[in-house]
Amino acid sequence: MINFSDDAILKGLKEKHADSIRYLYREYFPLTKSIVEKNSGSYEDAEDVFQDGIIVLYQKILSGPLTLNCSLKTFFFSICRNIWMQRLDRKWRLLYQDDLVSESIEDYDAIPIEINEEKLEKTRLYQLHFLSLPADCQKILKMFLSKASLKEISECMGFKDVHYAKTRKYLCKNMLRKKILKDPRYKMFLHYE
Amino acid sequence: MNDREKLPELIDRFNNGKLTGEKLTDFLEMLKTNPRLREEVRLDSELNEILANMDILELRQKILSIQQNRQKRKGTDFYFFLLAASLLLLIGIEVLLIMNNTHRNPYNNTTLTPKYQSDSKQLPVNNKVKQAAITTKTVNKEKKIRDWTREKRLAASFRKNPSFENMIGSTRHAGYFRMDAPLIGYRFSEKAEIMFEWTQDGHAEIELKIMDNTGTSIHESRLLDKNKYSLPPGTLNRGLYYFKVLQNDEIIFFGKFMVE
Known part of the structure; x- marks a missing residue:
């Protein structure tokens, strides 16, 4: 089993290596x-949080050189925990159970990471x-x-004219x-006035 | 084309700043009164912004594909585990059935067929004398019970001992040792001499231990400078016996024989 160093993971993720x-x-x-599961979440929630965590980490890598004061693992868990806590808070069902969370979680809290959780969830959904x-x-x-x-789209797709390309678009x-x-998950983002 | 059909185009043109003049005024009027339209316009605008980031979309696609592969593999692993567990269970049941069968029927899987047969069939029964038949019936019944008990006891003495059965044969030994007689499973007559013969390197002392099928020690001998040993006729009752040959407290041969 191959083990990647923190630098190798960051470099690989920047290149989107599988x-x-x-x-x-x-x-x-x-x-x-x-x-996630110890804080009222399900396996599916954990998968969503994990996906969003990778996206946040990727955006951090792209936004400039990432200087870590802790291990990448700690940094990543801090991102994921942050996402999940914000998500719980937004959904008005914060059931935070300190005693159930791993003792090293406190370390993750100490790392300030700016995350727009709502935008992350929308991005994933869209x-x-x-x-x-x-x-x-x-x-x-x-x-x-x-x-x-429209002309480029029409040519590339082999459409008869630009009008058809426009209609298809x-x-x-x-x-x-x-x-x-129609997605029920979208309901929480609705802004009907 | 009615207004409803034109709506996607209007939304798109509005969000791209391409709606002007009267059409823009009309659309803004519609937005004021139609919350559903407002929501669609907002969603369209967000879609334009979010989906324009192809980089993130590409990463998402890779993450999803890896996630799906993991789930598929997890499913396959689970079915493989289930299959392996079922096979093990079946093997376990089979082994239990075989063992149970061996315990219940001592004649099963063995060539042993005791000569002893119930002689109850040979008992003279005089059907013609009915008065005497009552007494004879009672006597016969008691005899049958006795015979049945004896037969059962005899059958038990031929029952295989599973632990010993697993040990039968030669074991690794530093020097040369070969058991010439009795052959494994040899049947001695009750009236015959029980003869043991072997070939070995040198003249080391060996120990011969004979056990019945329940594991009870029946006979023990220490033999120096010999290559044969015998037990006089009548020493052993009818039954299945196991014997082991030891040298320096190490089993070098384990065998079995029957006395019929």
Whole structure:
């Protein structure tokens, strides 16, 4: 079994290497699961938190050189715990049980990490629905979001004209919006006035 | 195209700043009165922002694929474990059944067939004399019970001892030793001499111990400079016997024989 150093994990994650992500799962997921499950969460919650934790870590790596005053493991658990506690708080069901949480958790609290938990959850939800769209829809929307012109989209997708490309773009976008609006998890983000 | 069909396009154009003039005024009016539309416009705007980050989307895709593979593997591991556990259980049940069967039926899996047969069938029963038959019936019944008890006891004395059965054969030995007689499972007649013969290197002292099928020691002898030993006829009752040959307290041969 290969062991990665903290630097190797960070470097691998920056490049989005599958090996680094697999290593994180193998080594870091069990404790993340334990943190979440001991604080009123489920296995699925732990998986979501873990995914968001990786995204936050990735964003931190991209935002500049990451200087750690602790091990990467401690830093990562601190991120995950922070996400989960904010999520619990937001959902008005904070059932924090100090006695059940690992004794080293206090170390994680000491690390200040700015996390927009709500945006993380939205990002995950939107991306999951986007990835569940038909492949051609994903491709059209990706091109559209990367500011490709309708002519480029039309040529790349082999559409007869730009009007059809435009219609398909709206149809795909609409399909994505409907999927998200129907998702019960989206209800907590609704802002009906 | 009615207003409803145009809505996705209007939302998209509004969020991209491409809605102008009268159409923009109308759309803003609609937004004021329609909370559902407001929500869709907000969602569309967020989607534009979040999905534009292709880098994160690519990372998410990789994470999801790894997560799904882990779940699949977990499922496979579970079924493999279940299969292995079921096989072990079946083997365990089979072993128990075999052992149970061996204990219940001493004649099973052995060539041993005691010559002893109940002679109750040979008892003269005079069917014609009914008065005498009552007494004879009682006597016969008692005899049958006695015979049955004796037969049962005899059968028990031929019952295999599972622990000893596992030990039968030669064991590793520093010098050369070969048991020539009795052959494993040899049947001696009750009236015959029980003869032991062996071949070995040198003239070391060996010890011969004979046990019945319950493990009770029946006979022990220390033999120096010999390669044969015998027990006179009638020394052993009918039954299954085990014997071990020891040298320096180490078992060098374990065998069995029967006296019929």
